[in-house]
Amino acid sequence: MKTSPKPAEPQAFHIPCDRRRFFRSMAIASAGFTLPGFLAEAVAATPIVTQGPYYPLADDIPLDKDNDLVQLDDRLTLANGVVTHITGRVLDANGNPVRNALVELWHADREGDYLYSAGSGRNAACDANFAGFGQFLTGSTGRFRFRTIKAGLYVGRTRHYHWGVTLPGRTTRSTSQTGWNEVAYGLTGAAWGTQNSNDNVFSTVPAAQRASLLLDFTAVPGTTTGEVQAEWDFVSGFTPTEPTYPGGGSLTVAGTPVAGPVGSDPRYRITVPAYAGYTYEIYGNPTLADLGWRALPFSLSATGSIDRHKHTATAEGALSFFVEDAAERGFYQVSYRVPGANTGTP
Ligand SMILES: [Fe+2]
Secondary structure (H helix, E strand, O other): OOOOOOOOOOOOOOOOOOHHHHHHHHHHHHHHHOOOOOHHHHHOOOOOOOOOOOOOOOOOOOOOOOOEOOOOOOOOOOOOOOEEEEEEEEEOOOOOEOOOOEEEEEOOOOOOOOOOOOOOOOOOOOOOOOOOEEEEEOOOOOEEEEEEEOOOOOOOOOOEEEEEEEOOOOOOOEEEEEEEOOOOEOOOOOEOOOOHHHOOOHHHOOHHHHOOOEEOOEEOOOOOOOOEEEEOOEEOOOOOOOOOOOOOEEEEEEOEEEOOOOOOOOEEEEEEEEOOOOEEEEEEOOOOOOOOOEEOOEEOOOOOOOOEOOEEOOOOEEEEEEEOOOOOOOEEEEEEEOOOOOOOOO
16 A cells, blocks of 8 residues: 655644545545445455464553553653554445444564563563554544554564454454565565565465555654654454443542552552443543543552453442552543453553
8 A cells, every 4th residue: 555755743643634545535435326346446355364373462461552562651761673653444344434443453573572472471582662562442533543663574474563453343353464565674684584475474365455465654754763654444344333231431430549558659449330241441530741541550459469451340239440540630530341342442
């Protein structure tokens, strides 16, 4: 997919609707009223490609699993590699944007090491400052965005990203992979043994569809550090089904200070009425210094370790969470999602 040069933007994540995208979206919008064939291509479903063996296990995934894979937590040291922005949309088979689709991205670090570890905890060889995995829940426009690094190469594969997309109403992800239109060179500068043309995964995709997975990356205007960007739409063959009652949503809840573990700061107890099977996450309210809602890790007891970002209730009734972060204005946002929904970070 070729992307026209774009003007400099103050926000690195914001990529404007360019002329080509405009025409393409027009084609998609009118596809339902025209003869199939020519325009049907505009909404051809994204080829489904193997998930591969390195989707991270629960133990591997960092608490910080947002859509910025370059910076882990609040660290000053960023992941090694070429900073890379990917934006796009999740569309259904009719070309309509899909809201509440969970988009997951995972890939190797600059050296070709995944976060994945068959043992407990993340792979020690993986760049300690690289998140390795991120999620994004789409809004009404279906758009998603990620900041990550150029994926590293490992033996047997050309350069690639792994994607998982879960539509509302589905309990399993659809997986695909995207590559780079390039001759891949290893870190030593030598041409890599496996290129797009002889890669054993991309080779399984019919040639006519393969181009939709091999992206052109262009320099991000106005940056001096070699950042690149690409756009990619994921077109699902499934129809999303939004749950009706009680759908996902959020509650605004005040926190009550309680004693934490011996020798530590107090914690804040947040109690909500919970439903069995629903998944809950806690967000801190925005401040002047930080306008975004921030996912807060929590414990299920006043003195237990703060070790999770989400919890699926097993029974109906009052449920308490314990966080360490004081809410600037005294309240928290508790998001909840319906049973079976693959959960991410809004
Ligand atoms: Fe892979």
